[in-house]
Amino acid sequence: MASTVSSPKRGTDTGATQRPQDLLTKEDHLAVLQQLYLARYFDVRLIKEKRRGRLTGTLYSSHNQEAILVGSLYGLKSTDWISPIHRDMPAFFMKDMREGWDRPSRKGMSIEDLCGQVWCKATSPGRARDNWSHIGSREHHIIHSTSMLAGTIPVAAGVVYADRLNGGDAVVLTYNGEGSTAQGVFHEAINFAAVHKLPVVTIIENNFWAYGTPNHLEYSQEDFARRADGYGIPGTVADGQDVFDVYDKVMEAVEYARSGKGPSIVECKTYRAYGHGDHDDDRAARYRPTVDESVTYRQMLEMGRQRDPISVAKKRLVELGYLTAEDATRYAAEGKHATQTTDEDFPPEVVDYIKRGVDAATQAATPPAEEGAMWVFREGQP
Amino acid sequence: MSNTLTADPSAPIKKNYLTGLKEAIFEEMEANPNMVCMGEDIGILGGAFGVTEGLQEKYGSQRVIDMPISEACIIGAAVGMALNGKTVLCEMQFIDFISCGFDQIVNMMATYHYRTAGEVSMPIVIRGPAGAYSGGALYHSQMNESWFLNSPGIKVVCPCTPSDAKGLMRAALRDPDPVLFYEIKNLYRLGKIEEEVGGADAIIPLGKARIARKGHDLTIATYGQNVYHCLDAAGVLSTEGIEVEVIDLRSLKPLDMATIQASVAKTNRFLAVNEAPMTCGFAGELVARVTDTCFEHLDAPPARLTRMDTPVPWAKALELHVLPSIEDIVREARRLVKY
């Protein structure tokens, strides 16, 4: 997948070929692979829990889109902000992982907190008041979304406007499905950010589908990067299957934003692994060019057996000599349907980490019923 | 600011409604360095009606932001700023345009405190010129407060005097919750209601109604410019021996039910008057609450007088036809007293 930089304002053509990923160490590369497993396993676990009827609400799987989350989050500072949406569940616990993902002193939201939310428990940072991805945390700099697609982009712009007034250098990453780019507020917010050169990086997870509507019925421009031209801001296309390409493109956008030059759009091209949500998995066949589900799932993998983000990352690590060919085959989650994987397909420390969250959540209490009527206003119902 | 050149310097300085608002905004900007103002044309121009005249000059373009014509973004960005510690005053150039920011108001802003179980407050005031009776036609005349009263998490305020405009704006800007502030554009520069507006300590808490006229035969609860229509009607009725108590609610949420109940216990009759359309409007809510809580005091069915369920038309005769008039109020009051 070719990457393009559509705006003349970026990519200063100095002939320098060093990419942000070239500055990553061996440890970084291994950590990135580890995080891909973490994101995948978290999703796999939720799919399985949901199928066993242990969860309420709808799961929008992030399977096959993990490289976008891991690659974009890896370079952030803990003072930076993010606004994940429905398909980005792993982002909540994966922000601020660079400083040591398994360290208790880590700044980000804990897996226990996130699982508290998914399991509808009082341990959720939002005390289970709105579902799944609609949590956030001012402390961890995660913006709380609503269901209304693209609705968090103006909020993100306001957050960094305020940060700048306070003398901060925070950048905000907003995550958006390509479908949400058709919302009016998407335009309003990016236009505002562009006018004030606000450090807003708009990540578009283009997974070809918006629920049941394919790309060609959603927008008419080939790349969203071109839409950036209309705002006078840079736009880039990243290979959404390649975590290091996402890292490069997002890091460039983040540094550009942090240095005061303004917002940009990074489109990450990918493909949705299943139906829109687990509620329409049985209709997933409709989302493929053929009607046979087993064939179509294979087709997706055909497009990407080597294009599974975990495979792509492993290949790179082997090339770099950071992973032996033998190590690369130790775990075999890639290219498998979630229900076909077992815990043995993942590194044990990854399984343990997620298990900690699940165990804590299943043991936690549900919030008391009367909380349903609380917190409409600061001081009770007037 | 028409009364800056009074002949007698010791005489009290009377100020108009717009000046009351303006003083509140300037004083809060001064007192609260974390306050930001956003809106269309509020900076360089000073606002379509001049409410923020001079504000950007004094506090700079970082804190007084001339926004693109993007109501949803104005509200959404205000939410983001509030999330990051700011107090934000947003102007809707006309309150009618608030519909373009509707989702951000009712789903994003109004629910934030609820969704976060109290972690994040939203000290945001959205203000804007409202009200009919001025030839503004469909999209420059609305009183759309009931949309938001039906959306949990938003306070709604509507002052009708210069001192209330000032005192309630001060309180709204210190409130931890989102407040929609309906300014009546017909009152901005109305000379006959000019009064002293109080100094830097003039703060009027939200949720306290004001008895605009005392009476014992009928309670009328109203707000905005309808307060003056009701007072005029009360004057007419008084010549017939009917003494009406007129309550200016000032704040619809929180609502001062205690003042309404005390009045109805005395008058035994209730009429709600407002210029919003009838169905599911706030007048209906008042009637329901009075019915629920004052039933045994009532000698007549509680009633409401509102705009017809129509948009606000342009041509004067059409406009006045659909809106409550002084004559309508007088007629309705007589009916209730004779009931």
Ligand SMILES: Cc1ncc(C[n+]2csc(CCOP(=O)(O)OP(=O)(O)O)c2C)c(N)n1
């Ligand atoms: C404003 C709005 N309209 C409709 C919906 C219902 N809805 C939820 S997700 C979705 C599809 C979103 O597609 P896309 O933005 O591409 O994200 P994806 O699910 O593919 O990651 C729709 C239509 C919504 N949440 N918000």
Ligand SMILES: [Mg+2]
């Ligand atoms: Mg999509």
